[in-house]
Amino acid sequence: MTRNSAALQDEPYQPVGQGRKILLWRKACRTTCGMGLWLLLSLLPLPRAADSTEPTSQLPWLAEWVQRGDFEAQWLNTLLAPLTPDAKVLRLMDSQAEAKPYFVYRKNFINERRIQRGRVMMRSNRNTLQRIQKQFRITPEVVVALWGVESHYGQHSGGLSVLRTLYTLAAHYPRRAPFFQEELRQFLLLCQEENWDPNDLEGSYAGAIGQMQMMPSTLRKYALDFSGDGKRDVFGNSADVLASIASFLSGHNWNPDAPIAIALNPKTNSDLDSKKSPSLNSMRPWQEWQQEGIVLGAKDKIPEPNEPAALIALEEEQGSRYYMVFGNFKVITQWNRSSRFAMVVRELADQLRKAP
Numbered sequence: 456m457t458r459n460s461a462a463l464q465d466e467p468y469q470p471v472g473q474g475r476k477i478l479l480w481r482k483a484c485r486t487t488c489g490m491g492l493w494l495l496l497s498l499l500p501l502p503r504a505a506d507s508t509e510p511t512s513q514l515p516w517l518a519e520w521v522q523r524g525d526f527e528a529q530w531l532n533t534l535l536a537p538l539t540p541d542a543k544v545l546r547l548m549d550s551q552a553e554a555k556p557y558f559v560y561r562k563n564f565i566n567e568r569r570i571q572r573g574r575v576m577m578r579s580n581r582n583t584l585q586r587i588q589k590q591f592r593i594t595p596e597v598v599v600a601l602w603g604v605e606s607h608y609g610q611h612s613g614g615l616s617v618l619r620t621l622y623t624l625a626a627h628y629p630r631r632a633p634f635f636q637e638e639l640r641q642f643l644l645l646c647q648e649e650n651w652d653p654n655d656l657e658g659s660y661a662g663a664i665g666q667m668q669m670m671p672s673t674l675r676k677y678a679l680d681f682s683g684d685g686k687r688d689v690f691g692n693s694a695d696v697l698a699s700i701a702s703f704l705s706g707h708n709w710n711p712d713a714p715i716a717i718a719l720n721p722k723t724n725s726d727l728d729s730k731k732s733p734s735l736n737s738m739r740p741w742q743e744w745q746q747e748g749i750v751l752g753a754k755d756k757i758p759e760p761n762e763p764a765a766l767i768a769l770e771e772e773q774g775s776r777y778y779m780v781f782g783n784f785k786v787i788t789q790w791n792r793s794s795r796f797a798m799v800v801r802e803l804a805d806q807l808r809k810a811p
């Protein structure tokens with residue numbers, strides 16, 4: 456991984472904190488207390504004045520990490536003081552909210568190029584995928600589909616400095632600052648544990664890293680060494696990447712015997728719009744839906760009666776398409792909370808399973 460070299464627009468820092476307060480106080484004294492006192496104050500050394508512009512003095516949450524013993528203040532300051540906020544990251548973060556309809560979103564992922572490359576990846580990683588299936592009970596096409604959707608099978612892992620991105624969001628994105636402060640902390644802990652240079656790692660505009668684009672806290676918890684070299688190489692080793700994906704799914708109670716989602720035929724089902732679930736948190740046992748008259752297509756894998764299920768709709772060009780989605784669908788939304796994301800993973804997995 457190389458350091459991000461893209462020309463990015465910087466915004467100047469507006470330091471607010473102890474250092475600025477001391478300067479203002481000195482300025483006030485100069486005008487109100489007279490020259491004598493001003494001279495006296497000028498001769499007194501400012502308490503740790505040199506440190507007052509350092510990040511650990513300006514940002515209480517950084518100071519807390521030092522107090523807790525997570526990091527040395529000097530290490531943090533050397534790392535963070537030269538950083539300027541990345542305006543591009545903040546811009547991308549805000550444009551993310553503009554949701555595209557599913558039929559537009561799908562085109563980015565379900566296309567010939569991604570399907571063909573996925574099939575090549577299924578073949579070239581066959582042994583690893585078999586070992587993964589044995590250990591985690593996750594089918595190869597689901598693991599490879601997540602890899603494909605996240606980074607086009609490791610080809611695009613984002614080109615932004617993870618350190619600068621997370622620091623920008625932790626310090627300059629108030630809407631989700633506590634979340635990104637914790638992700639920055641997890642990232643720095645990871646760097647220390649894995650012996651990574653924080654300045655050398657690249658990721659997405661949200662700070663997701665590696666070929667599976669996990670946030671640092673998730674990566675720290677679920678990433679695995681599956682190649683046996685003792686390193687969790689989520690940047691360059693496909694065995695580690697694939698096993699880390701399976702480790703996440705398995706850790707979120709993936710059910711190898713259950714379907715992910717099944718499309719509902721509007722000819723054999725009525726009033727689907729009025730039956731939609733308020734959210735994936737309100738899943739109910741499949742048998743309840745069955746008792747209410749929901750019919751699945753005959754070709755599909757049949758869920759167990761107590762399998763958690765919800766009814767959702769996604770936008771197609773001709774209107775809504777309805778699906779029963781199951782526990783595994785919800786597991787994928789714990790990776791990325793968008794239902795559209797979970798559905799493209801499922802669609803790509805379907806395409807990869809049908810490999811010629």
Ligand SMILES: [Ca+2]
Nearest residue numbers: 680682686688
């Ligand atoms: Ca490894």
